[in-house]
Amino acid sequence: MxxxxxxxxxxxxxxxxxxxxxxxxxxxxxxxxxxxxxxxxxxxxxxxxxxxxxxLEQRAVWVNSGLAVVLLLACIAYLSLGTVTLDPRDVVQALAGQGDMMTGFMVQELRLPRLVAACLTGGAFALAGILMQTLARNRLATPGIIGIDNGATAFAVASVVGMSVSLAPSAMALTGAATAAVITFGLAAGSGTQGYRFIVAGIGVGAIFGAITQLMLARVAIDTANAAYPWTVGSLNARSGGSVQLLGIGLALGFVAALVLARSLTVLRFSDATASGLGINTTVRRIQILLLSVALTALAVAVAGPVGMVGLIGPEIARALSTPRHVPVVAATLAGALVMVLADLAGRTLLSPIELPVGIVTAIIGGPWLLWILMRPKRSHA
Missing domain, CATH: 2.20.25 (N-terminal domain of TfIIb)
Known part of the structure; x- marks a missing residue:
C-alpha cells in the first residue's frame, strides 16, 4: 500500500x-x-x-567598523600630543612595553589612564543618552538635559565637601542620579517619559540640583571648593582609579544589557499599542531602560563630572551615520567615546600649558548643536 x-x-x-x-x-x-x-x-x-x-545589517557593520578605526587613530593621537609631543611609533612601542623608559612612563602612567577614563565616560554618557532618547521618543531627552547629571553632581560634590572616602563620590553620584530620575518621573506623572512635560520637569529638577551644588560650594572653605570645582564643570584630570574601574565594569555590563534590549528599543520607538502587539511589555522595558540609563550616567559622573553634552552629540552622530531600521547602540557608544577623547585632547592642547576642562569644550560644541535641534522641531523625536 x-x-x-x-x-x-x-x-x-x-x-x-x-x-x-x-x-x-x-x-x-x-x-x-x-x-x-x-x-x-x-x-x-x-x-x-x-x-x-x-x-547583520551591512551599513551598521561598516559604520561601527569605521568608528572603531577612527577612535583607535584618535587614541594614538591623544597619547602622542601634549606638552611633550611623541612620535606615534614610539607610542605604540611604549604600549607594548618597549622603547625609551621616559616615553613609557609618559604614555602608560600619565596619558593612558586618562585616555581610558575618556573612552569609558564618553561611551557611558552616549549610551545613556540614546537609551533615554529612545525611552522618551525625543532627541532632547538626554540625562544631562533632564536633570540626572546635575543630581549626580550635587550628591558627588556633597561627598567631596563632607567626607574623604575615595569611592564615596561614585556611590553618592548613583544616589543623586536615581533621586533626580525619581523626582522628574514623579513630576511628569500622567505623561510618563513621553512629551515635553517630562523634559520641562527634568530641566526644573536639574536647575534645583545645580543651585544646591552652588550653595554648597559657597558655604565651604576656598580650598574645599577648589577640590570640588572640577565636579561642577567636568574634568578628567586626576580621576580616582577605583571609580574608573567601577565605571569599566558598569559600562561592560550596561553595554551587554543594551544589546539584549536592542529589539525592544527599536519597537519602543513606535506607539505603546504597536509595541504591545509585538509582544513587548512596555512598562517593564521602560523601567529597565530607565534604571540602566541612570546607572550609566551616575558612574560616568562619578569619574568625569557632568559632561552632559556627550549624551546629545554621540547619539546624533550615530543616527546620522546609521539607517533608521534600528537604534544604533554600538555606534552611539563608539561615537560618544570618540567625542570625549577629541574634546579632552583639544582641552589639553589648544591653550597649552593652560588646560580647559573637557566639560567646557563639549559645552562649546554641544550648545550650537542643541540650538540646531531646537530649530528643527519636526526632527526632534528619537
Missing part, C-alpha cells in the same frame, strides 16, 4: 525546511532550502548545521 505523504513547510531563522512524514513511521525526509537574506543584510551562520543564522 502506498503511504500518504503529508508535507509541511516551516521557516527557521530565514531558512525554509520541507518535512515529509509517513503515518506511523516518523520523519521520512528533511531538506533545507536556503533563503536569500533581505537587501542590505548579510547572513552569518546558515551553514553551521543547526538551522539558525544571524542577520
Amino acid at each position: 502506498t503511504p500518504r505523504w503529508l508535507k509541511a513547510e516551516f521557516k527557521k531563522q530565514g531558512a525554509t525546511a520541507v518535512v515529509a512524514r509517513t503515518p506511523g513511521m516518523g520523519m521520512a525526509h528533511y531538506e533545507k532550502e536556503p533563503v536569500e537574506p533581505p537587501a542590505g543584510y548579510w547572513r552569518w551562520g546558515e551553514h553551521r548545521g543547526d538551522g539558525y543564522s544571524i542577520l
